[in-house]
Amino acid sequence: MxxxxxxLDAEQQDIWQDLLTVVIALPAALDRQLQRDSGISNFEYGALAxxxxxxxxxxxxxxxxxxxxxTLPRLSKMMDRFEAREWIVRRVDPSDGRYTLATLTDGGREKVADSAPGHVAQVRRLVFDPLTAVQRRQLGAALSSVAETVRREAAGGPTG
Structure with a gap:
């Protein structure tokens, strides 16, 4: 046997290289747009959103x-910055004092609302506009399958 x-065979290698390009270059492109237009990173926008x-x-x-x-320490440092900008407030979770809650303020909602149009336009331009409707559905189905496997792996469960 x-x-x-x-x-990887040649087809798999081509797909893998394209996926690596998207995984590496797409967040950087989203970062550049958000930094230029809104003064925040893609990571910061994601948390606010x-x-x-x-x-x-x-x-x-x-x-x-x-x-x-x-990580919680990385997020906490960002929350310090957000609190200083009055985008969030933190408080102890009243249902379980071991946890801290973050609540978006009106200023935080405004930051998301102001940042969203440019971000969404960039996502559309880079991800959806190059695809036909059929390709979008196929991409969605393929990514859903891969994401499910990755989520199981991240949770420590079986992947196959």
């Missing part, structure tokens, strides 16, 4: 860190 080759979509614009910092793929 032949063992599978440890190498997640808070803006949360129930009562409030999340536990531990959940926000997980959703942003961040």
């Amino acid at each position: 032949n063992a599978p080759s440890p190498w 997640r808070l803006s979509m949360a129930d009562q614009v409030t999340m536990r910092l531990s959940e926000l860190a997980r959703d942003c793929n961040s």
